[in-house]
Amino acid sequence: MEFREAKNKFVQTWGALGSQWGINKTMAQIHALLMVSNEAVSMEDIMEELQISRGNASMNLRALMDWGIVYKEYKTGERREYFTAEKDLDELAVKISKERSKREIKPALKVLKEVSSIEADGTAEERHFVEQTTKLYDFVLKADNVLDKMTEYKDNWLAQILLKFMK
Amino acid sequence: MEFREAKNKFVQTWGALGSQWGINKTMAQIHALLMVSNEAVSMEDIMEELQISRGNASMNLRALMDWGIVYKEYKTGERREYFTAEKDLDELAVKISKERSKREIKPALKVLKEVSSIEADGTAEERHFVEQTTKLYDFVLKADNVLDKMTEYKDNWLAQILLKFMK
DNA sequence: AATAAGTTTCATTTTTTATTGAAAGTTTAA
DNA sequence: TTAAACTTTCAATAAAAAATGAAACTTATT
Numbered sequence: 001m002e003f004r005e006a007k008n009k010f011v012q013t014w015g016a017l018g019s020q021w022g023i024n025k026t027m028a029q030i031h032a033l034l035m036v037s038n039e040a041v042s043m044e045d046i047m048e049e050l051q052i053s054r055g056n057a058s059m060n061l062r063a064l065m066d067w068g069i070v071y072k073e074y075k076t077g078e079r080r081e082y083f084t085a086e087k088d089l090d091e092l093a094v095k096i097s098k099e100r101s102k103r104e105i106k107p108a109l110k111v112l113k114e115v116s117s118i119e120a121d122g123t124a125e126e127r128h129f130v131e132q133t134t135k136l137y138d139f140v141l142k143a144d145n146v147l148d149k150m151t152e153y154k155d156n157w158l159a160q161i162l163l164k165f166m167k
Numbered sequence: 168m169e170f171r172e173a174k175n176k177f178v179q180t181w182g183a184l185g186s187q188w189g190i191n192k193t194m195a196q197i198h199a200l201l202m203v204s205n206e207a208v209s210m211e212d213i214m215e216e217l218q219i220s221r222g223n224a225s226m227n228l229r230a231l232m233d234w235g236i237v238y239k240e241y242k243t244g245e246r247r248e249y250f251t252a253e254k255d256l257d258e259l260a261v262k263i264s265k266e267r268s269k270r271e272i273k274p275a276l277k278v279l280k281e282v283s284s285i286e287a288d289g290t291a292e293e294r295h296f297v298e299q300t301t302k303l304y305d306f307v308l309k310a311d312n313v314l315d316k317m318t319e320y321k322d323n324w325l326a327q328i329l330l331k332f333m334k
Numbered sequence: 335a336a337t338a339a340g341t342t343t344c345a346t347t348t349t350t351t352a353t354t355g356a357a358a359g360t361t362t363a364a
Numbered sequence: 365t366t367a368a369a370c371t372t373t374c375a376a377t378a379a380a381a382a383a384t385g386a387a388a389c390t391t392a393t394t
Contacts, residue, residue: 003293006282013278022187038295053384089306111180115173126170128205139256220354
């Protein structure tokens with residue numbers, strides 16, 4: 001396999017993976033492209049390389065910047081904007097999990113808390129509902145916290161968490 | 168909030184969360200419904216409660232069973248099939264992460280290995296590509312393994328992983 | 335302050351994904 | 365072995381999500 005083919009395969013695969021995990025294909029592809037570029041890339045280049053429209057490129061670049069995993073760069077003497085991706089993978093993981101937690105897990109937790117707090121002295125059905133949603137709330141909260149800790153001390157998280165536990 | 172409202176809210180929320188993570192809405196909703204039911208539920212009931220067609224119910228129940236998180240149950244003297252969900256949340260997490268790893272992470276790793284193995288003594292661009300995809304391969308592999316370990320020893324995974332590390 | 339070079343927005347269109355429903359298939363039991 | 369009760373499949377349809385592209389907007393330069 002030669003370079004261009006490999007690069008293309010990587011971008012396509014990353015895009016497919018993204019869409020399986022609820023991140024739109026183009027957004028993941030742009031990110032992939034920037035990840036493996038050794039220098040900042042202009043919007044034109046991205047449009048050209050992925051064969052997408054200006055609007056699409058613009059909106060997904062904006063989304064990637066909102067996630068904090070793509071940065072704008074200005075070259076002196078040039079009007080055009082260039083883009084680079086966060087290339088530190090630990091940093092990338094931290095940002096993605098923080099963002100998804102904020103956008104998706106936290107709101108879900110809120111609902112879980114709400115629905116598990118209904119009065120249910122009634123039927124077995126109701127008691128089971130409250131029990132199960134309460135367990136789910138605790139579980140999701142715990143999982144979210146572990147993730148948070150893992151990312152907070154990104155280097156050697158295991159040792160760090162352990163330290164915290166022992167304190 | 169009273170019971171029916173709470174139950175409905177839970178099912179809707181779980182469905183939305185599912186679709187944000189690449190699991191189809193109905194599949195997540197059926198799972199939610201079964202999770203909070205204290206007894207096995209028939210396909211008819213599911214169709215009725217979620218207002219979905221027979222085909223849809225059938226296909227998504229099949230998918231949930233393929234994932235190993237929903238089981239068929241037979242009631243003696245009844246023709247009809249009933250369904251229950253895995254209610255142990257640790258077990259649920261294990262099964263979901265195993266399944267997603269198998270379906271999505273493993274194939275992605277394969278591609279990453281492939282594309283990071285190209286000959287690249289050429290340009291800086293090519294060298295950067297190989298370096299970056301190699302890092303990514305290592306990272307994803309490591310993350311996948313940690314998850315695997317966490318789920319393998321689901322109770323007190325921290326201590327267990329630590330033990331392994333120390334051996 | 336006019337213009338040029340570039341970027342963003344968003345109504346419309348396209349693509350992708352999920353759902354329906356009717357026909358085919360199974361299974362149980364009389 | 366037939367029929368009734370139920371489930372599965374899959375081509376057609378609907379719904380949801382993503383992409384387009386042209387107009388509006390911004391900013392830098394002369």
